[in-house]
Amino acid sequence: MAAVNFDKVVKSFGAFTAVHGLDLAIDEGEFVSLLGPSGCGKTTTLRMLAGLEFPTSGEISIGDRVVNDLAPGERDIAMVFQSYALYPHMTVAQNIAYPLKKRGVPKSERGAMVQKTAELLQLTELLSRKPRQLSGGQQQRVALGRALVRDPKVFLLDEPLSNLDAKLRGYMRVELVELHRRLGRTMVYVTHDQLEAMTMSDRIAVMEGGRLQQFAPPTEVYRAPANRFVAGFIGTPxxxxxxxxxxxxxxxxxxxxxxxxxxxxxxxxxxxxxxxxxxxxxxxxxxxxxxxxxxxxxxxxxxxxxxxxxxxxxxxxxxxxxxxxxxxxxxxxxxxxxxxxxxxxxxAGAAGERLNRPGLRPVEAPAVIKAAR
Ligand SMILES: Nc1ncnc2c1ncn2[C@@H]1O[C@H](COP(=O)(O)OP(=O)(O)OP(=O)(O)O)[C@@H](O)[C@H]1O
Ligand SMILES: [Mg+2]
The missing domain is CATH 2.40.50.140 (Nucleic acid-binding proteins)
Known part of the structure; x- marks a missing residue:
């Protein structure tokens, strides 16, 4: 049973179709990146999984439940956005506790849960600060903390590192991989940054024009691109x-x-x-x-x-x-x-499929920093 399953999912906005018949089965505990150029349908796909958009047709399941008709709060997922969207007037502790409060977790239990999450993300020293007193990376960690505190089944992350400078992004990549290894939870990560996708993912779903182009581990996407689009999109130069x-x-x-x-x-x-x-x-x-x-x-x-x-x-x-x-x-x-x-x-053509047999001789793939699981 896949942790997350998209079955022939279509999403149209009026006459425009943003996602065309998406089939994607994500395993329990897997870190999967949705990768592709701007406008290819990554966020739309993630928002459908979160329950913030509804598919025009097709079926989405989380575990063994079809979630098409479930509200976001009933899906046992947590989402981290590109803009951290922290509450500026609340402290770090209050920000992290907020989802618990909203779900009616008694105050007596909240403190310990916040403490545990803060330790996991090395935020303990910062719990009484306000967001404006934090660096970008610290704010992003608080946003992660707010998602983690409920211990959801699936984490959805939409370009969570794109507001950080290059050095901090590199640091947070390693942190996220480490976090994933420790939690063992399913994570679906949207990015248009191939380095992020290559270095963090168990498998990458490469999308273009609302269509899935290839779904495979990073080295396979690099060594045996399914078509000309994937070949040209992955790899620098x-x-x-x-x-x-x-x-x-x-x-x-x-x-x-x-x-x-x-x-x-x-x-x-x-x-x-x-x-x-x-x-x-x-x-x-x-x-x-x-x-x-x-x-x-x-x-x-x-x-x-x-x-x-x-x-x-x-x-x-x-x-x-x-x-x-x-x-x-x-x-x-x-x-x-x-x-x-x-x-x-x-x-021939922009999306011409690969005609040669894959992988005769290993090609050095880019350095992969993913920690052993
Ligand atoms: N509410 C909407 N109404 C109409 N069109 C939309 C809506 N939301 C998204 N779209 C269109 O659907 C397509 C896919 O958008 P989406 O936000 O999923 O792209 P993306 O892959 O996340 O891109 P980016 O990397 O720029 O964030 C785009 O062409 C976008 O303009
Ligand atoms: Mg997007």
Whole structure:
């Protein structure tokens, strides 16, 4: 039994459909991120789960209960918003206690519950302060505390870190992962920040245009993107995507683009000759040797590595991730190659599905800070 289940859920606002037939089964205790560009339907999905919006059709369940007709207060969930929405005139302790008070928990029991939550979030020293006397990160912890204090079945978080500066966001990411590990509760986390999704989640639901594009663990989303949208959306710098066509001669498939001919990685049986797109991550591009001639256009030095953009052919660009030892100069001619074991082939079009078999050779995924569970 999934902890949270969306079954063919549609949400329309008048003539506009924000969520199209969403099927998503989230396991008990899982940390799932809803990830996608602005307007893709993340918040709408979360608000339907919270009971703040009602699906136009389809069914949402939490545990074994269909919750479509239940009010937010009857769903055993807690939600943390982007704006912390703390009550400015109340102390930290009063803010955390508020949901208990609203639910009629007797005053005699509230104190201990607030104390326990404050300890969990290291807020004990701050309980008598007002929100304006707290830093952004502390305010966000109080907002979390207000959600945690009731010990709900499912936590819903909508971009809770987006108002914090980069350093604090990094710190809070680790805190949230640690909190999730300790509580073991199901968490659904909305973000458009792929680093957050990659580093915190058990699985990521990638959405675009109100449709689920892929639902898989972070490394799988990175190594075996289901389609061209996911391939281009996940990863920084972005995957190189080169339009061309695939042809079959004898038993072998080749990818052709102007000035570029390559053997394809092993393709699925569903592949057909015709327009297609080659995808290669910057770490799969070799600079310094190879069959392709390019001209270095831009070099970004990040300290531990260099990001090199080279022009190949008339109007193609190839971005590579190379060691910092060799300094490349703009204007320099460079030989490049593509590590075909790391390449993908996608069907033509913005959402073309992946046509190659996934995961022949492990590709180094971005550093994952998620603590062992
Ligand atoms: N109450 C509403 N009435 C009409 N359209 C709405 C309403 N709420 C959301 N939408 C539309 O539905 C789409 C999805 O909105 P949603 O807020 O779910 O996006 P999101 O993925 O959370 O984006 P962001 O990353 O910007 O927060 C958008 O095009 C939005 O304009
Ligand atoms: Mg949103």
């Amino acid at each position: 972005a995957m190189n995507l080169i339009d061309g066509e695939i042809r079959q001669s004898g038993g072998t498939w080749q990818f052709h683009a102007p000035g570029l001919t390559l053997d394809c990685p092993p393709l699925l049986d569903s592949a057909r000759p015709g327009p297609a797109c080659l995808g290669i991550r910057p770490e799969g591009v070799v600079f310094g040797s190879g069959p392709i001639e390019g001209v270095v256009q831009v070099v970004e030095q990040t300290g531990h590595e260099n990001i090199v953009v080279a022009r190949i052919g008339a109007d193609m660009r190839l971005t590579g991730r190379v060691g910092a030892e060799r300094v490349w100069q703009a204007g320099e001619t460079v030989r490049c190659g593509i590590d075909i074991d790391r390449a993908h082939i996608f069907a």
